[in-house]
Amino acid sequence: MPGFLIDLDGTLYRGTEVVEHAAEFIELLHEKELPYYYLTNNSARTPDTVAEHLRSLGIRAETGDVITSAQAAAAYIARNQQGNRVFCVGEQGMIVAMQDAGLTVTDERPDYVVQGLDRELTYDKLKQAVRFILSGAQFVLTNPDLLIPTETGLSPAAGSIAAAIEAASGSKPVLIGKPSKIIMDYAIERVGLASSDIWVVGDNLATDIAGGVASGCRTALILTGVTTRGNQEELMRKYGVSPDVTADDLMHFAEKL
Numbered sequence: 001m002p003g004f005l006i007d008l009d010g011t012l013y014r015g016t017e018v019v020e021h022a023a024e025f026i027e028l029l030h031e032k033e034l035p036y037y038y039l040t041n042n043s044a045r046t047p048d049t050v051a052e053h054l055r056s057l058g059i060r061a062e063t064g065d066v067i068t069s070a071q072a073a074a075a076y077i078a079r080n081q082q083g084n085r086v087f088c089v090g091e092q093g094m095i096v097a098m099q100d101a102g103l104t105v106t107d108e109r110p111d112y113v114v115q116g117l118d119r120e121l122t123y124d125k126l127k128q129a130v131r132f133i134l135s136g137a138q139f140v141l142t143n144p145d146l147l148i149p150t151e152t153g154l155s156p157a158a159g160s161i162a163a164a165i166e167a168a169s170g171s172k173p174v175l176i177g178k179p180s181k182i183i184m185d186y187a188i189e190r191v192g193l194a195s196s197d198i199w200v201v202g203d204n205l206a207t208d209i210a211g212g213v214a215s216g217c218r219t220a221l222i223l224t225g226v227t228t229r230g231n232q233e234e235l236m237r238k239y240g241v242s243p244d245v246t247a248d249d250l251m252h253f254a255e256k257l
Contacts, residue, residue: 010225083111
């Protein structure tokens, strides 16, 4: 019996626009009683808010179905046991994940600077993050995505903010989100199957597919977001990864299965 780790942005939706056949594919998995989780690099929303957004688009979802990079980052810090004070460059989903893990969100003497997507980023917050890292705080990045698909086109994502912090601080971050094994191991444990029995399904070769390949999962590239028929070959060469299956949309993937 296979399990599925399914990306959100660009795979099931683009902002407030649902991707064609997304709801139909999830219903198919549900009817066949196949285990699946929504696995997102986006740290901005809480799992509850993600599930609510999916339901608003007609896609079946419960809070427990959602795994975010913010949750995986909080679990990493809690396990690391090298301090529990966290400065967040991110949105509500990150802050709630840190607090739920028993960590202290603060802007004074943090042990960690955790950064993700922050659509209200200010120069002052950027300055604080850099200074904390220069003073010894560990830099933790929820995800490296440079771009995020929205209903109006591609927009800068967490990796673009991280590039500025890394350049200014001279410090490379610990990467949590896809393609990191940190989030992949966290998610695989939640599914409860061997990695070889799990399909990682997504639109991004650099994150979804690379993460699945590195973790020993099977991979399905869906051409509804960052990767398209037009740029697929170029991106495969650039990132050095190839999916097990390429499909125009999720139901095309289901047909291939």
